[in-house]
Each structure stands twice: as structure tokens, then as C-alpha cells.
Amino acid sequence: MSTGEVRHVGLNLGATDAIAHRKAERAVFGFWVFLMSDAVLFALLFATYGSMLGATAGGPTAAAEFKLGSALFETLILLASSFTFGMASIAMKYRKAGESLAPLLVWLGVTLALGMTFLGMELHDFVGMFQAGAYPSRSGFLSAFFALVPLHGLHVFGGSLWVLVMMVQLASLGADAQVKINILKLGLFWHFLDIVWIAIFSVVYLQGLIR
Amino acid sequence: MSAERRVETRQYLLGFGVALLLTGAAFAAVYWQKFAALPTLGIVFALGLTQVIVHIRFFLHVGFKKSAREDLQLILFSALIIALMVSGTLVLLLNLRGRML
Numbered sequence: 001m002s003t004g005e006v007r008h009v010g011l012n013l014g015a016t017d018a019i020a021h022r023k024a025e026r027a028v029f030g031f032w033v034f035l036m037s038d039a040v041l042f043a044l045l046f047a048t049y050g051s052m053l054g055a056t057a058g059g060p061t062a063a064a065e066f067k068l069g070s071a072l073f074e075t076l077i078l079l080a081s082s083f084t085f086g087m088a089s090i091a092m093k094y095r096k097a098g099e100s101l102a103p104l105l106v107w108l109g110v111t112l113a114l115g116m117t118f119l120g121m122e123l124h125d126f127v128g129m130f131q132a133g134a135y136p137s138r139s140g141f142l143s144a145f146f147a148l149v150p151l152h153g154l155h156v157f158g159g160s161l162w163v164l165v166m167m168v169q170l171a172s173l174g175a176d177a178q179v180k181i182n183i184l185k186l187g188l189f190w191h192f193l194d195i196v197w198i199a200i201f202s203v204v205y206l207q208g209l210i211r
Numbered sequence: 212m213s214a215e216r217r218v219e220t221r222q223y224l225l226g227f228g229v230a231l232l233l234t235g236a237a238f239a240a241v242y243w244q245k246f247a248a249l250p251t252l253g254i255v256f257a258l259g260l261t262q263v264i265v266h267i268r269f270f271l272h273v274g275f276k277k278s279a280r281e282d283l284q285l286i287l288f289s290a291l292i293i294a295l296m297v298s299g300t301l302v303l304l305l306n307l308r309g310r311m312l
Contacts, residue, residue, distance in 0.1 A: 032282055036289035043293040044300065051304035072238050079230055082270055086223040094216045191270040195263050201234075202259030206241045210251050 020177035024184060031185045035192050038155075042196050045148040046203055053207075055140030062141070062208025065134045067125070071205040074121050075197065078156075081114035082194040089187050092180060101170055108167050111190070115160040122153050145204065152200055155193050162186050226269025233262040 053062075088107035095104060129135075136146040166186055169179050237258040244251055267273050273283055 029282065032285055036285060039289055040293055043297050047297040047300035050301050068238065068242060075234055079234065083223060083227040086270060090216060090219055094213065188271065191266060195266050198259050198262050202237065202255050206237060206255045207252060209241050210248050211244055
């Protein structure tokens with residue numbers, strides 16, 4: 001199959017039969033519909049956050065609680081993990097039958113490690129905020145913040161579990177068509193989470209730190 | 212390494228590089244803030260929106276190929292819905308807030 005004829009957006013499955021391609025086409029489109037509904041959910045939480053920006057009720061403000069350095073570090077880690085997942089997708093697509101699964105597993109492992117690092121840093125940030133008295137019930141602003149940002153973290157946690165499950169499935173079942181289609185969907189999910197994070201660091205962290 | 216694989220790897224590298232630049236620019240605009248608050252916010256949002264498009268193009272590979280058009284339409288329609296709902300919510304709630312204070 002050449003680059004010209006793709007069955008769906010994104011990297012397609014490598015050498016495989018027509019039935020698997022048709023299955024992948026439907027699965028990927030269906031997953032896109034789910035992703036877009038998830039995007040609507042996030043968008044409305046962003047809107048809530050935007051309307052709650054001024055509602056600090058005399059409590060901690062964005063400028064006092066957010067740290068530019070740790071937001072930048074989290075951004076870079078998530079961006080790097082998006083890239084390593086891309087490398088995993090390429091390793092999967094061009095692996096010929098019978099070749100070692102090692103490159104695919106290594107790239108997935110690196111992605112998982114970066115995802116966990118991101119979660120660790122985010123958790124550290126939240127603990128710091130709680131210690132400074134910035135907890136969800138303090139003000140409307142903080143309620144909106146803790147509805148939005150940890151929901152993204154929860155998605156990353158779910159995605160990390162999913163990466164782990166796919167690594168186990170690869171090791172136990174091998175790279176059959178169904179496992180590959182699931183990794184294709186996981187890839188969309190992972191890249192989507194990075195896109196949501198772009199909105200979070202722009203709208204929440206950077207906007208909050210502008211003087 | 213096949214030519215196709217090289218092209219696709221280069222796409223990821225290119226997307227990664229451009230995304231890094233855009234992220235760096237957005238954080239730099241706030242760290243070394245040179246402009247007033249509102250123009251800076253505009254710069255940050257413009258850079259963020261550009262980065263979203265870069266990610267969709269180079270990481271999710273959504274393009275204008277005929278076979279990918281259904282997905283593109285889905286994304287554009289969802290973007291329209293999101294724009295309507297978010298702007299509607301903000302207009303309503305900020306207006307309400309203004310009237311109550």
C-alpha cells in the first residue's frame with residue numbers, strides 16, 4: 001500500500017489483508033467520534049473555568065499558585081511522549097511478520113514512563129496547592145480549576161493503563177490485527193490528550209501568569 | 212529503511228520540532244513579558260491554536276486526502292459545535308456576572 005491510498009486518517013496498518021483494513025477504518029472512525037465527544041466535554045469545562053476566572057472569593061489566585069517552570073516541564077514531557085508514541089506507531093507499521101516486537105515495546109515503554117513522570121509532577125503540583133490552602137471548595141475559581149486539570153490527569157492515567165495493557169497483549173498475543181487496531185486507537189487517544197494539554201497550558205497556566 | 216517510512220518519521224520529527232518552537236515561544240512571551248496583558252494573551256492563544264493545528268496535521272495526520280475527508284469533516288463540525296457552546300457559555304455567564312456585581 002502506498003502513501004497515496006489511505007483508508008482512514010492517521011498512520012494506517014502496515015502490510016495486512018483487506019479485511020483488517022476495513023475493520024481498522026470503522027474502528028478508527030468510531031474512535032474519532034468518541035474523541036470529539038470528549039473534546040466537547042473538555043471545552044465546556046474550559047468555558048466554566050473562563051467564567052470562573054474572577055471568582056476567587058478572596059482566596060488564592062492563579063498568579064500565586066501556578067508555577068511557570070513546572071508547567072513548562074510538564075508540557076515538554078507530554079510533548080516528548082506524543083513523539084515517542086509516534087515512533088511506536090511507525091515501529092508497528094513497518095514491522096514485518098516474524099520480526100522482533102522489541103522496538104515497538106521499547107517505544108511504548110518510554111511513552112508509559114513519560115506519562116507516569118507527567119502524572120507524578122502534576123500530583124506534586126496539586127499537593128503543593130493543597131498545602132497552600134488552594135483546595136477545590138475554597139472558591140469557584142479553584143472548583144473550576146480542579147474540575148478541569150485533574151480530569152485531564154485522569155485521562156492520562158487511563159491512557160497509561162491502556163499502554164500497559166497493550167504491552168501485555170503484545171507480549172502474550174503477539175501483534176495480530178486486533179491488537180494493532182487497538183494500538184492505533186490508543187495512539188489517537190494519546191495525541192488527543194496532548195492537544196487538550198496545549199489548551200490547558202495556554203488557557204489555565206499561561207493566562208493565569210500574565211501580569 | 213523504506214522511503215515511506217523515512218517520510219513518516221520525518222513528519223513526526225518536523226511536527227515535534229515545530230511544536231517545541233511554538234511552546235517555547237508561548238512560555239517565553241509570558242516569562243519575559245514585553246507587552247501589556249491583553250496583547251500577550253492574544254499571542255499565547257494564537258500560538259496555542261497554531262500548535263493544535265500542527266499536532267492534528269503531523270501527529271494525527273489529518274489532511275485533505277479524499278479518504279480522510281470524513282474524519283476532517285467530523286473534526287471541523289465538532290470544532291464548530293465547541294466554538295458555539297464555549298462562546299455562548301462565556302457570553303452568557305460573563306454578562307450575568309457583570310449584571311450581578
